[in-house]
Amino acid sequence: MNSKTKKKKGHILRVLKRDMSLWMFCIPGIVLTFIFSYVPMYGIQLAFRRYNGRAGIWGSPWVGLYYFKRFFESPYFDSTIRNTLILSLYGLIVSFPIPIILALMLNSFRHKRYRKVVQTVTYAPNFISTVVMCGMIILFLSPSVGVINNIMHFLGLDPLNFMAKKEYWRHIYVWTGVWQSTGWSSVIYFAALSGISPELHEAGRCDGATKLQLIRHIDLPSILPTATILLIMSCGSILSVGFEKAYLLQNNLNLTVSEIISTYVYKVGLINNDISYSTAIGLFNTLINLVMLIAVNKAADKLSGNSLW
C-alpha cells in the first residue's frame, strides 16, 4: 500500500516534470486572465454592498438585495429590458437568415469571377470600425446634407430627420447592422457549403433535381449544424446587445427606444458614479444571459442533437 502511493506520487511528479515547460507556456495567459477576468468576478460582491470609495470593497457595508430591488422598481427596469429584448430579437430574426441565404446563393452561382467580386465587396463593411460606421449613418441620414435626403428630394419627397424620429431608430440600428455584417457572417456558411462533396450534387443532378431542389435537400441540411450552433450562441447573448453602436447612435430625442442595458450600466456606473447599482444591473444581465444560453442549448440538444457542449 505504502509503496503504491509512493509509486503514484512519483508518477505525478514525473508527469509534472515532463509537462513543466508546457505549464510555463500557459502561465502568462493564466495570470493575466486571472487578474482581469477572475478578480473582477470577486468584485461582484459590490452589487450586495453599498460601495464607499474610501472604505474600499472590504469596508463597504452589506445591503443585501437592495440594489436589485431598486433596479426592479425603477422605471428604467421595464424600458431598458424591453428595448434590449426588442432590439436583439429584431436583429436576430433579420440577421440570422440573411447570411445563410447569401451563402446559398453564392454557392450555387457558377460564375466564379463574379462570385469573388460579390464576396470581396460584401466582406468589406465588416472591417469598418463602429465609430466610422455610426459617423456614416449620421452623415447619410442628416436632414441638411445627407445623401438619403438628397435622393428623397430628387424623388420629390419631404426631407426627414431620421435620427430625431424614435420610430425609425430600431430599423436604422438593425438594417445598418445587416449592411455591415451580412457578407462576413456568410463566410462560415460558405465554408461549410464548400465542404459538401461534389458527388452529392452530381448524383442529384443525374436524378434530375433542379438547383432549388439541390439547395433544399443537400445544401440546407448540411449547414444545419453550423446554423444551430450559431443560433445557440446568439441566443446566449440576447440581453447583451453591444454597447458601442447603440451608445453612438443615441441622442436625447431617441433615448426612450435606444437606452439599453449596457448603455444604462455605463451611464449609471461611470458617469453618475453609482458603482454598486451599476454592478448589480450588470450582474443581473449576465445571469439572464447565462440562463438563456443553457436553456437554448438544452432545447437545441433535444430537438436536433446539436449543442455547444
Next chain:
Amino acid sequence: MKKEKSIQSFRKKKTKRCKEDVVFDTVTFLVLTAILIIVAYPLYWVVISSISKPSAVSSGDVLWKPIGFTLKGYVEVFKNSAVMRGFLNSVIYTVCGVAVNLAVTLPTAYALSRSVFGGKKPITIFYMITMFFGGGLIPTYLVVKNLHMLNSMWALILPGCLSVYNMIVARTFFKSNISEELYEAAEIDGCSQGKFFFKIALPLSKAIIAILVLYYGVGHWNAYFSALVYISDKDHYPLQLVLRNILITNETALSQTATTKAAREALREKQQLIDVMKYSLIIISSIPVLVMYPFIQKHFVKGVMIGSVKG
C-alpha cells in the same frame, strides 16, 4: 475515342439547364447584383464626396462621380492636430497590443494543442468560464483603477489580451499542423519543448501568426469602448475616440452666429468644408485596414475556416 465522346455528350446532357434552373440563375444573378450595389454604393459615395467641392456635396449634386475635384478635406484633416496625435497613438496601441496578444495567445494555444499535456482540461475550463461569465464593467474598471493603469496604454492592452476564440483557432491549427511525432523526434535529438516551440513550431506556423496579427490588429485599431472607459486624458486618445468626437458628437460644429450676409456666407462655407473633412477623415482612418484589405480578407477567411472546424 468513342468513349470520350460519349462521356462528353453525357456531360453536356448533364449540364444542360432546365427551365427552372434558368429562372433560378437569373434571379440569383439579379439579387446578387442588387446586394453588390447596396453594399458598394455607400462606400463609393464616401470616396467621391471626400474629393469633391464642399458646396457640391452639401447641395446634393454629388451622386455618381466627384464634382470639382479638390483635396481640401484631406488638407483639413492633416491640419487637425488631435487627429494626427490620435492616429499615432492608435498605431502605438495596435503594435504593442498585438505583440502582447501574440506573446500570450501562441504559447497557450501550443500547450493546449499537445495531447500529452496534463493541464489541458483544467486550463480549457478556466478559459471557457470567462466566455460565459464575467465580472462586468464596474468591477473590471475598479481592478484596472487599483492597478493604476487608468490613462495608460496597458488598460487597453492587458484586459482581454487573450481572446478565447482566437486561441482556439490557433490551437486547432497547431493540433493539425505540428504533429507530436515531430516533437518526439526532436526530443530524441535533445530538443526541449521551449526550443522546439521557438525554433520549429513557430517558423512552421506563419499562416496562423498572420491570421492572429490581423484579427487582433483590426480589433485594436477599431476599438473605442475600452478607451472611452479607461482613457480620459486627451493626449492619450486613440484615433477612434477622436473620430467619435468629430463625427458623432460634432465637436467641430460651429457655434457662433453670423449677423452680416458676408459673414453668414463665410460661415456656411466653413460648415460645408467641415462636412467634407468628415468624409476625408473616414477614408484616412480606414487606410491602414484598406491597404491591407486584400491580404487581410484572404487570411480572415482562412481563420474562419479553421475556427469552424469544431474542436
